Amino acid sequence: RIRWEGCINMKKIITLSMRDQIYEALREAILKNDYPPGAVLQIDRIAEEFGVSATPVREALVRLRGDGLVSLVPNRGAQVVEIRKEDIFNVWEMRKLLEPYAALRSAKVIPLSEVRALKADIEAMRAAQFDNEKYIASDARLHELLYIFLTNAELKDTIRRIHQMSIRIRYFPENATAMHEQVVLEVIGEHLAILEAAESRDESALEKLVRRHLENGERRVLSALGSP
Secondary structure (H helix, E strand, O other): OOOEEOOOEEOOOOOOOHHHHHHHHHHHHHHOOOOOOOOEEEHHHHHHHHOOOHHHHHHHHHHHHHOOOEEEEOOOEEEEOOOOHHHHHHHHHHHHHHHHHHHHHHOOOOOHHHHHHHHHHHHHHHHOOOOHHHHHHHHHHHHHHOOOOOOOHHHHHHHHHHHHHHHHHHOHHHHOOOOHHHHHHHHHHHHHHHHHHHHOOOHHHHHHHHHHHHHHHHHHHHHHOOOO
């Protein structure tokens, strides 16, 4: 994958077409809220940063529109779509239906070595200076642990799709300056409680903690949007 700092200052180029590189870089920036809802992506500026013509940038923006991440702005480029309350309610409805059940079914099959390794990483991260990349990576690892070892391929694929839909929404509160520290500490505490339940193979506690974590996540997103 392409890695960069800021929005699209690329650190590593891999063997993708320039159009694909631009698409991947912009998509990741949008999902991580480096380009927040409402941000305008100017074709000329992006083309200049990548050292390309406007054509591959336009093609990448068309793909992002197909992903539902941007709307095209005539003669300008594209604008990152807003996060709507309806999107939050719909995605979290699916998450609350599927993820607690998956966690319950996973309680006795998640390798304890995986649980303990992630728990140690999160505890170390909490004690160190905040690192957003590590924070996002630990969040992704935790939620994957709660379903990846199941044998039901349909359930796993469905949860993966819902996770993709939720990424930008999930990390929105952490990017709200006024909420940042409070949200990060809350999430880390919830993650550690979930891992402790997984480590003890407590099915009931794990299911309840995952459900509460999702409910709190939905509340945090709505609060970041200024919704009651």
